[in-house]
Amino acid sequence: MVENEKDLKDLETEQSALSEEETSEQHDAPSEKNESSELEEALGKIASLEAKAEEYETKLLRVQADFENYKRRARMDAEAAQKYRAQSLVSEILPALDNFERALKVEAADEQTKSLLQGMEMVHRQLVSALKAEGVEEIETVGKPFDPQFHQAVMQAEEEGYEPNTVIEEFQKGYKLKDRVIRPSMVKVSQ
């Protein structure tokens, strides 16, 4: 963008130079010269006008091309901004969601706790589905092949019944926003 603006500046400067040239040419009219020198002068003027018209045409084409490029890029930027618009709020919410899920793990020992837990589980589901509606998804872990793009291995262990390089435990949930990883899962991987 900065480059385009520089180009336009250059262009404006050159244009005003061209306009001055035009003005000065108009001043010395070839009224007292003979026809042959008048013709010579006219041919010179034709050459310079042709050059000038060509220069404007070149500049016009360049500005049009810059304009088209700018539009294409602006559209792409706007699409990306729209696609990942929730990213900042999602990142802010994830720690609250972690704590929410930790708190929900309590074993209810009485009816009041049980009822409060049920209410809170509903709130949690609502929150998760609000995030989902914006394109937020949990990254799959246990049983999946380890993928450094989505998983952060914080431990390795030998574990029976698992292929090597498979996620065998999840320590912290990871999340994607559409195709972008917002936070990788923290996992344990089989050797």
Next chain:
Amino acid sequence: MVENEKDLKDLETEQSALSEEETSEQHDAPSEKNESSELEEALGKIASLEAKAEEYETKLLRVQADFENYKRRARMDAEAAQKYRAQSLVSEILPALDNFERALKVEAADEQTKSLLQGMEMVHRQLVSALKAEGVEEIETVGKPFDPQFHQAVMQAEEEGYEPNTVIEEFQKGYKLKDRVIRPSMVKVSQ
């Protein structure tokens, strides 16, 4: 934007018309005419070239002005998209937040409920502060003058100790995202 694109189309058509004109002029070279008619022809060509150069210049200036306008508008659009980027997720989250706050209103009758409630209150504070970090704020209600921009009056009542047209009770919280009302508060207003 559509207008600009139409302009560019027009321009391209006109340009190719101009190029054809130029080509045809170059074909009939004035080699066998006398000097006077050559001069006449040259002067005619000068006039047409001047018109052509001027036309290009005018178009160049128009495209440059369109380009600048487009850039200004694209910047403004991008700023607005950035400013209210969280709006969609916020709107989705508000019903969960309402239920969260409703669930927190329980009177804890035992230690376990009390401890669960404390944990959930912390989660709630974290959630509210995540929303706040993105520019979400509760709309002030009780004791404030009724403002239809922020408050939706669902009841009116005479109430001692309140000026007329004052919010005296809040039924549902309202929220702003920066300067934009996401949901007005539902309130009771003094007559």
